[in-house]
Amino acid sequence: MNARVLIAEDDPKQAHLLRVYLEREGHSVQVVGDGLTALERCRAYRPDLLVLDVMMPTLSGLDVCRILRAESDVGILLLTARSTENDILAGLDLGADDYVTKPFSPRQLAARVRALLRRTRPGSAKDEVVRVGDLEIDEGRFQVRVAGRVVELTAKEFGILATLAAAPGRVFTRAQIIDRAFGFDNHVEERTVDAHVMNLRRKVEDDPAEPRYVQTVYGRGYRLAEQP
Numbered sequence: 535m536n537a538r539v540l541i542a543e544d545d546p547k548q549a550h551l552l553r554v555y556l557e558r559e560g561h562s563v564q565v566v567g568d569g570l571t572a573l574e575r576c577r578a579y580r581p582d583l584l585v586l587d588v589m590m591p592t593l594s595g596l597d598v599c600r601i602l603r604a605e606s607d608v609g610i611l612l613l614t615a616r617s618t619e620n621d622i623l624a625g626l627d628l629g630a631d632d633y634v635t636k637p638f639s640p641r642q643l644a645a646r647v648r649a650l651l652r653r654t655r656p657g658s659a660k661d662e663v664v665r666v667g668d669l670e671i672d673e674g675r676f677q678v679r680v681a682g683r684v685v686e687l688t689a690k691e692f693g694i695l696a697t698l699a700a701a702p703g704r705v706f707t708r709a710q711i712i713d714r715a716f717g718f719d720n721h722v723e724e725r726t727v728d729a730h731v732m733n734l735r736r737k738v739e740d741d742p743a744e745p746r747y748v749q750t751v752y753g754r755g756y757r758l759a760e761q762p
Contacts, residue, residue, distance in 0.1 A: 569594055
């Protein structure tokens, strides 16, 4: 899910850290340090996502959000040190798609960016159906089918399966699965992933003890089998 991301953050150290993490995710990243430049660069660069600090010189993040939302549908993720409900609601009411409250971990922000891009970016992976044998994962419809039969999954089970389906054959660690599938749940233990995988296998595998689709890679994590 490579995307163009613009970071508007006036703290150079914070901006650099965010840039490093998002570039590791495969995104093309630009950084600006004030609100007016953020507005100008957004119009010229046309990013898929704007990571926007609320407190910035020349033009506040809330003003940038208000102006951009009147002329663009770019995804906007607010960074805010203001944790009161009224401040957060003000940003969302102005058109922001999501927010992260400082202090936050770069891993948390990267997970929010992935989730937001899935929701807002046209033609993203959510429009594709992944097929492995008789298993079909349709993220756009939040639906899983086995041999044409719809299988009812919980949100967490679907999130785990969709995470693995993003790259069949690739091994995802439990920590990576938590980042991608559990979203805003910051206190999930790794053994919780194992419990959800066990339940998932009961629903999609012919023999959960000998899984064909959701495979364990011992000492590493889980993967979705590749299409034979």
